[in-house]
Amino acid sequence: MPRLPGLKRESETIGDWHFETTKHHMLVSRCHRQPPCNADSEDPAQLCQFCAISRDISFPLPEELYPNNTLRITHLPSQCTISVRLRALDPYPSAYVVGFAFLLCRFANASRSSACPLAACRVAVTHNTELPSLMPCKRFTVAWTRDMETAHEFDWTYTTEYQGNVSPGMIAEPTEERIDYQALSRPERILFAEELFLYADDFGDNGQAMLSVRMRAMPSSFLVLLRLIVRVDGLFIRVRDTRFYHRFGSDGVIREHFDFEGQTKDLEADFTDPNELRAARAALYNPAK
Template structure:
């Protein structure tokens, strides 16, 4: 089922809450899969008087800035882009921009990102004060999703069968959502995306943070989810890959495509987990889990 909700807006005062939101849901076996997709976040408060009054809910811009307290947000944030999967047991997995950006280091931690000195040396010193911020200006995040419901998480030796994913199987549902993106003052790119594909036998999700700082380094944080519908668990794999540019002896065009450059980046860290649940008949209503 697909629905598009459209409301009339004023050209002088557009409220992002009233902008068109495209949404779709897909039901398969014990899963309800939904996505929402809409416009980017405003660059400033759209309802100043209401946001100054605590009796009103804040606009999306104020909600993001108040929750994150970063010196500034990425150039493009998609507050209404959400992918969620709900199981009949009550387990829910969701992917959204706010939770992803909550894991970006801000000024309170006084942390300097890796390769910052190399980046500074490669820039024009006349305008570095604008480029170097007292927080992780690459918006690096190891966000791997938001969980709730009776979910049990444990380490596992089992791995996602990549060869199985290469097999030709009918795709019943597919969607890709951008959560945020920033061009790092024209010195590279940082982006966070999530995509899902559903087949008759399984579903596969890839949540990816991609960073390229021109002339300095490349980083890819990938979280993969795979669920075979014949099982009562999901395999989750998180990997952090990164490398200085000078160690990557690859064609220049590869640097713009994470699918091409990714295999050339060494794995710095990886974790492998099994997410399981009790079926809907005897489900447990335990505490919510969020990461």
């Protein structure tokens, strides 16, 4: 595949892990070819990227879309990978989904074969149960749209419910093990760090939706954060975080997912005092033993 003009690649190898990112400018807003592409063409090679994506999507694209931004993390002994990229999904309401190809092996078995020993693969999954109860997305949406006429037949907030997926043949194990936020808060040299934007939209200056992924690798561990932020001015705020954490030398990766959602008026009442906000954050990331 020819290299895209302006494509930037960064990579770093730390022990048994290789980290690689690609960055590119956002998707153009119209066909740039002269003459324009034939939208009815069945050959993707005959279409520019904008026309190829627009043909496969039945709803308006976000104002900012970064289809060439990718993150790939490879465990070298087994060639198992974690990858983050945009892929278009239709139909509504999933809109855009970030695909995590999660193929992480127990490293004790990795030397037996260059292929992934499927029976030994696992992902430890944990969900936070200590957070305040917030109104579920679907119930909240019904509550404030009950008396409104349908204006769009798609999820115009571009909300994705994606939490990361375990590839077929892998085993996801619920666990009580948590990400060690205290260890992550200690000063430590950053060996590799990147932030990638995947899409964004401001709803015609009525709020914001943004999906991004950040990662950092230190001598002791690495952390990946996939974050969706949706804010509709005067109505609600929604945050969905998915984290992948690996402590070098351990035999698995912890995946944590958090959902936060509430009406703007309630959030304003709860978090107007900066001291209360700091206390809530401290309680979240440094729970009492």
